[in-house]
Amino acid sequence: MRNQENILLEVKHLSVEFNGFQALTDVNMKIHDGELHVIIGPNGAGKTTFMDLVTGKSTPTTGIVLFEGVNITGKSTTEITRKYHIGRKFQGPNVFDNMTVKENIEIAMEGYSSMTKCVFFHKSAAFKDKVSEILGLIDLYDYRQFMASDLSHGQRQWLEIGMVVAQNPKLIILDEPTAGMTADETYKTGEMIKRLKGEHTLIVVEHDMDFVRQVAEYVTVLNYGQVLAEGTMEEIQNNDEVIAVYLKED
Amino acid sequence: MENKKNILDRFKALPVNRYLDLIVLVFLLVFPLFCSNYWVYVMSGIIAYMIFALSLDLLWGYTGLMSMGHSVLFGAGGYMVGISCAYISKAGWVDFDRLPWFLLPLSSEIGAFLMALVLPALISLMIGFFMFSGKIKGVFFSLITLALSGVAELFVINQSKYTHGNSGISVISRTVISNSKEARLDDFTFYYVVLAFLILAYIICLMIVNSRIGKVLQAVRENEERLTFFGYKPSAFKLLIYTISGMIAGLAGVLYVRTQGNINSSAVGITLATLVLVWVAIGGRGNLTGAMVGTLVLQIAETKLNSVFSGISADFTQYWKMVLGFLILLIVFTIPKGIVGTIIDVQQKHKDRRQKEKILLREETAYHEESGKHIA
Ligand SMILES: Nc1ncnc2c1ncn2[C@@H]1O[C@H](COP(=O)(O)OP(=O)(O)OP(=O)(O)O)[C@@H](O)[C@H]1O
Numbered sequence: 001m002r003n004q005e006n007i008l009l010e011v012k013h014l015s016v017e018f019n020g021f022q023a024l025t026d027v028n029m030k031i032h033d034g035e036l037h038v039i040i041g042p043n044g045a046g047k048t049t050f051m052d053l054v055t056g057k058s059t060p061t062t063g064i065v066l067f068e069g070v071n072i073t074g075k076s077t078t079e080i081t082r083k084y085h086i087g088r089k090f091q092g093p094n095v096f097d098n099m100t101v102k103e104n105i106e107i108a109m110e111g112y113s114s115m116t117k118c119v120f121f122h123k124s125a126a127f128k129d130k131v132s133e134i135l136g137l138i139d140l141y142d143y144r145q146f147m148a149s150d151l152s153h154g155q156r157q158w159l160e161i162g163m164v165v166a167q168n169p170k171l172i173i174l175d176e177p178t179a180g181m182t183a184d185e186t187y188k189t190g191e192m193i194k195r196l197k198g199e200h201t202l203i204v205v206e207h208d209m210d211f212v213r214q215v216a217e218y219v220t221v222l223n224y225g226q227v228l229a230e231g232t233m234e235e236i237q238n239n240d241e242v243i244a245v246y247l248k249e250d
Numbered sequence: 251m252e253n254k255k256n257i258l259d260r261f262k263a264l265p266v267n268r269y270l271d272l273i274v275l276v277f278l279l280v281f282p283l284f285c286s287n288y289w290v291y292v293m294s295g296i297i298a299y300m301i302f303a304l305s306l307d308l309l310w311g312y313t314g315l316m317s318m319g320h321s322v323l324f325g326a327g328g329y330m331v332g333i334s335c336a337y338i339s340k341a342g343w344v345d346f347d348r349l350p351w352f353l354l355p356l357s358s359e360i361g362a363f364l365m366a367l368v369l370p371a372l373i374s375l376m377i378g379f380f381m382f383s384g385k386i387k388g389v390f391f392s393l394i395t396l397a398l399s400g401v402a403e404l405f406v407i408n409q410s411k412y413t414h415g416n417s418g419i420s421v422i423s424r425t426v427i428s429n430s431k432e433a434r435l436d437d438f439t440f441y442y443v444v445l446a447f448l449i450l451a452y453i454i455c456l457m458i459v460n461s462r463i464g465k466v467l468q469a470v471r472e473n474e475e476r477l478t479f480f481g482y483k484p485s486a487f488k489l490l491i492y493t494i495s496g497m498i499a500g501l502a503g504v505l506y507v508r509t510q511g512n513i514n515s516s517a518v519g520i521t522l523a524t525l526v527l528v529w530v531a532i533g534g535r536g537n538l539t540g541a542m543v544g545t546l547v548l549q550i551a552e553t554k555l556n557s558v559f560s561g562i563s564a565d566f567t568q569y570w571k572m573v574l575g576f577l578i579l580l581i582v583f584t585i586p587k588g589i590v591g592t593i594i595d596v597q598q599k600h601k602d603r604r605q606k607e608k609i610l611l612r613e614e615t616a617y618h619e620e621s622g623k624h625i626a
């Protein structure tokens with residue numbers, strides 16, 4: 001499955017520096033079409049920074065980001081989202097608080113973000129069905145009229161996952177989707193994410209090792225802004241270096 | 251029958267504040283029947299202010315852009331009518347024979363009315379373009395608009411050739427478009443004309459905020475950066491609503507000037523800009539109702555108290571303004587969402603809690619049935 005032909009995202013020699021602090025150093029990574037790629041690493045390893053660079057939130061000091069072979073380094077988030085179809089869930093739920101759950105999903109729906117599309121928008125039956133389907137997927141259908149701020153923490157995480165799914169991106173990036181969830185909720189999230197595989201390529205950042213074992217196919221370990229190791233879950237679990245810096249805490 | 255029930259259901263699904271809107275409407279409709287001509291006149295002005303407050307609510311309440319100089323757009327509308335009226339009726343102080351090219355439309359009555367809508371829209375389009383493409387946000391947006399209002403006041407006073415400086419301009423009152431004395435309506439009829447404009451403005455605002463554009467604007471208010479990760483360009487939406495808001499503010503300015511029969515530099519100034527912020531803040535932002543109710547309540551209170559206290563002694567007016575100011579501060583601190591905002595909030599929280607109980611109950615019964623089956 002991992003071969004040269006089906007690379008969706010590739011970063012080459014990616015480095016970034018914030019006022020003298022080297023957050024990422026020469027990171028090379030390939031994400032293959034259709035895979036579920038997990039990134040793990042201790043706090044401050046640069047996982048979120050990596051996502052910022054891929055989604056255009058910040059620009060690298062050196063290095064490039066290639067998406068489907070196109071150089072997207074330095075492009076705006078709006079363009080990266082709209083033209084290249086990369087969707088991102090942030091660390092800690094980042095939703096529209098004083099709006100209902102349903103409105104949140106509707107805002108995120110694919111293909112209606114340009115001004116003209118918004119002006120001539122008409123809520124078709126297909127649109128409503130799609131929204132309901134996503135509400136079902138994230139198990140919030142009964143909560144659709146809730147203010148997002150009235151949801152529990154876990155539900156807010158799901159809402160944001162739902163919003164990213166509504167964007168129908170080719171690449172979904174999830175930053176710590178299970179943070180702050182109960183064990184039950186974490187498991188449920190894992191099943192949700194597995195259902196997304198096949199239709200989307202996914203990058204998932206996570207600390208919870210049980211969860212990683214539940215979903216991961218391929219894992220990259222970051223440490224101090226550098227790639228420490230990469231490989232299948234099995235390889236990573238047996239990698240001495242990884243055990244030393246990361247897995248020993250478990 | 252089926253249809254009837256459907257309509258009833260839809261009525262029930264309306265948020266509380268839509269019922270408040272209805273009450274306000276009925277109140278305004280019957281008000282002149284029970285009041286003196288003076289109050290009908292006062293109320294016409296208040297209704298014009300309500301339109302003004304609606305325009306600010308679109309911008310501040312829905313989009314989160316707290317303009318502290320919204321009076322610039324209100325006054326720009328008013329001055330178009332004022333200058334046109336002075337020019338056409340050849341007021342004594344007018345010593346220019348022709349208007350500058352960009353004010354040429356003011357030589358016709360209709361042209362002046364259209365300019366009163368277009369110029370404020372253009373001004374906000376320009377201010378918005380510079381601010382939003384320059385990524386000016388939050389408190390900086392507020393401060394710059396505040397400064398603009400101060401500058402506008404000075405500008406209007408300085409351009410006395412066209413604005414008659416501090417003395418302001420007299421305008422034919424109680425018409426909408428015409429500048430002839432014969433076309434003046436009586437207080438009663440004019441009141442309903444202004445009210446009709448309020449209803450029109452309200453319907454336009456309601457359509458905007460309920461549309462997808464309106465939802466995007468709310469999302470801008472909630473989390474502008476997040477929106478770019480869904481492929482939106484927030485600045486385009488901000489520019490659009492600023493322009494529309496400017497146009498509605500301009501309309502309010504025209505109606506207010508036509509009620510008062512004059513306009514002066516205070517129409518573009520900081521005092522009015524602050525007042526409208528207070529009305530919207532007290533009434534509650536982001537639901538249209540609050541803007542209208544806030545204006546109505548505070549302006550009626552001000553007029554009433556003014557007459558009561560000035561009856562006692564002239565000094566007293568100073569005191570009650572302090573009292574009113576204190577009351578306003580108290581409201582802002584105790585209920586930051588404003589009167590209507592708080593009502594809506596309480597209702598939504600209550601609704602969410604009830605729904606949650608229902609869901610939990612259902613899950614529990616489902617669980618018991620499930621385990622019952624296992625035992626059997
Ligand atoms: N915009 C920025 N300016 C300055 N420093 C930054 C910035 N963004 C990230 N950093 C620094 O870069 C380092 C990596 O941060 P990052 O958020 O990517 O870590 P992470 O792997 O996501 O950690 P966590 O598991 O805690 O989320 C941190 O030390 C952080 O302080």
Ligand SMILES: [Mg+2]
Nearest residue numbers: 047048049091
């Ligand atoms: Mg992080």
